[in-house]
Amino acid sequence: MTDSRRAILRDGFLSSLRRSPVLMGILNVTPDSFSDGGRHFEAAAAVARARTMVAEGAAIVDVGGESTRPGHTSVTEDEELRRIVPVLEALxxxxxxxxxxxxxKAAVAREAARLGASVINDVWGFRRDPGMADAVADTASAVIVMHNRESADPAIDILDDVERAFERSLAIAARAGVAFNRILLDPGVGFGKTPEQNHVCIWNLDRFRAFGCPILVGLSRKSFIGRIVGDQRLMGTLAADMIALLRGASVLRIHDVIENRVALDIFKTLSASARAALGEPRPDARANVALALGGNVGDKAGTLRRALRALGGEPGIELTAVSCLYRTAPWGKTDQDWFVNACALARTDLAPEALLDRVKALEVELGRKPGERWGPRVIDIDIIAYDDVVLTSGRLTLPHPELFNRAFVLVPLAEIAPERLIAGRRVGEAAASLRAEASDVVTLD
Structure with a gap:
C-alpha cells in the first residue's frame, strides 16, 4: 500500500465520522483474548474474518496482537510483530x-504504519511507551487515545479521572506534533474501572465530547454486560451500544458486525427522521467557522485548553479541529508578557452575532475583565471567518480585518486548514508570506 493510499483511507475514515457513526470490527490475532482468543490466530483465518466484517458493514478493522483483557499475559515486541505482520501484509x-x-508499543506502531495501518489504537493513551506519540506523529497516523488505570478505585470520581487523563494525553500529543483532527478519544470502558464506573462513563459520554474529538467506545461482550444480562451478552451489547450512540459515540468497536449494523441502521434512520421533523439543520448544512484564541495572564495554556473544552461543550457549536498551542510574542502593545495562541475550526447553527454573544460570554466565564485594547488578557476568542460571509457591523467584521497581518493567528490556522480560502487568499500561502513574523510563533513545549 502506498503512503498516498494509506492517507486516503485515513482521511476517508475521519471524514465519515462527521456524517454519522460507524462500526470498527475487532480482529484479535491472539490465543488469549477474552471473547475470540485463538479463533483468528492464523493469518488466513484472520484475513477471511476481516473480509467478512467489511462486507457486513465495518468501516475499519482493528487488528490486535496482544490481549488487553483483565489478567492478560504481556508479550514481547517481537512476538506481537510475529502475530500481526503476516495479517497486515495480507490485509x-x-x-x-x-x-x-x-x-x-511505539516500535509496533511504526511497523504497522509502514505496512499500511492508518490508525493506532493505544489503550494507554501515550502514557505507557514514551515513544508512542512521536511514532504516531512521524507516521502521520490517526490515533485512538484511551483512558486506562492499573487498577480500579471505587473511591475516585471516574469522570474527573478520565478528563484529567485525556488532558495529559492531548498535551503529550500536541508536544509531539500529532494533528489534533486525527485524534479519537476512548473512555476505556472495562479498563481499570468498577462496573458502576463503567456505567457512569457510558451514560456521560457527551461530557467527553467537549474535548472536540470523536468518541470511540468498546463495549462488545464485556463482563459488565454479563453482570446485568448473564449469558445474553450480544443482546446486552446492542442495547449498550445504542445508549452510547445516544450519548454521543462516533465509533462502536464491536465483534458482531452484522447485528450491530442492523441496530445502527435503525438508529441512523430514526434520528435523521426526528431531526427532519423538528426542523433541525443537517450537520452538513451548518456554517463552518474559524476561531482564534489567545491569552497571556495566569495559567495561559491551561486557560486555553479550558476555553476549547468550553467551546466544544456549547450547544450549537461542534469543534472539528484544534491546532497545537503556540507561544507568541505580544502584538500591538509590546511591553507585556508573551501569549499562548491557538486556532479552532467548528461547525455551528448559530448566526454570526449569536455566535459572538456566546464566545464573549465564555470569555467572561473564564475570567476576562474589561481592559485596554491591546493590554494583557486572560482569554480572547475571535471569530476569524464564518463560511464565506462578508459582514461589517458595529460589533463584528467578517472575515476578521487583521487576519492577514497576524502570524500568531495564521500559523496555527495554517496547521489545521492550510487549503482554506478566506477573502480569496489561501491560509497556508498567507502564513508563508509572513516569514519574519512567523519566526516568533513556536509550538509550546
Whole structure:
C-alpha cells in the first residue's frame, strides 16, 4: 500500500465520522483474548474474518496482537510483530478499508504504519511507551487515545479521572506534533474501572465530547454486560451500544458486525427522521467557522485548553479541529508578557452575532475583565471567518480585518486548514508570506 493510499483511507475514515457513526470490527490475532482468543490466530483465518466484517458493514478493522483483557499475559515486541505482520501484509492486498492496530508499543506502531495501518489504537493513551506519540506523529497516523488505570478505585470520581487523563494525553500529543483532527478519544470502558464506573462513563459520554474529538467506545461482550444480562451478552451489547450512540459515540468497536449494523441502521434512520421533523439543520448544512484564541495572564495554556473544552461543550457549536498551542510574542502593545495562541475550526447553527454573544460570554466565564485594547488578557476568542460571509457591523467584521497581518493567528490556522480560502487568499500561502513574523510563533513545549 502506498503512503498516498494509506492517507486516503485515513482521511476517508475521519471524514465519515462527521456524517454519522460507524462500526470498527475487532480482529484479535491472539490465543488469549477474552471473547475470540485463538479463533483468528492464523493469518488466513484472520484475513477471511476481516473480509467478512467489511462486507457486513465495518468501516475499519482493528487488528490486535496482544490481549488487553483483565489478567492478560504481556508479550514481547517481537512476538506481537510475529502475530500481526503476516495479517497486515495480507490485509493491505485483500481489503480496501482502513486498518487500525491495537498496540501500546511505539516500535509496533511504526511497523504497522509502514505496512499500511492508518490508525493506532493505544489503550494507554501515550502514557505507557514514551515513544508512542512521536511514532504516531512521524507516521502521520490517526490515533485512538484511551483512558486506562492499573487498577480500579471505587473511591475516585471516574469522570474527573478520565478528563484529567485525556488532558495529559492531548498535551503529550500536541508536544509531539500529532494533528489534533486525527485524534479519537476512548473512555476505556472495562479498563481499570468498577462496573458502576463503567456505567457512569457510558451514560456521560457527551461530557467527553467537549474535548472536540470523536468518541470511540468498546463495549462488545464485556463482563459488565454479563453482570446485568448473564449469558445474553450480544443482546446486552446492542442495547449498550445504542445508549452510547445516544450519548454521543462516533465509533462502536464491536465483534458482531452484522447485528450491530442492523441496530445502527435503525438508529441512523430514526434520528435523521426526528431531526427532519423538528426542523433541525443537517450537520452538513451548518456554517463552518474559524476561531482564534489567545491569552497571556495566569495559567495561559491551561486557560486555553479550558476555553476549547468550553467551546466544544456549547450547544450549537461542534469543534472539528484544534491546532497545537503556540507561544507568541505580544502584538500591538509590546511591553507585556508573551501569549499562548491557538486556532479552532467548528461547525455551528448559530448566526454570526449569536455566535459572538456566546464566545464573549465564555470569555467572561473564564475570567476576562474589561481592559485596554491591546493590554494583557486572560482569554480572547475571535471569530476569524464564518463560511464565506462578508459582514461589517458595529460589533463584528467578517472575515476578521487583521487576519492577514497576524502570524500568531495564521500559523496555527495554517496547521489545521492550510487549503482554506478566506477573502480569496489561501491560509497556508498567507502564513508563508509572513516569514519574519512567523519566526516568533513556536509550538509550546
Amino acid at each position: 493491505r492486498r485483500e481489503i480496501d478499508a482502513p486498518i487500525s492496530v491495537d498496540t501500546s
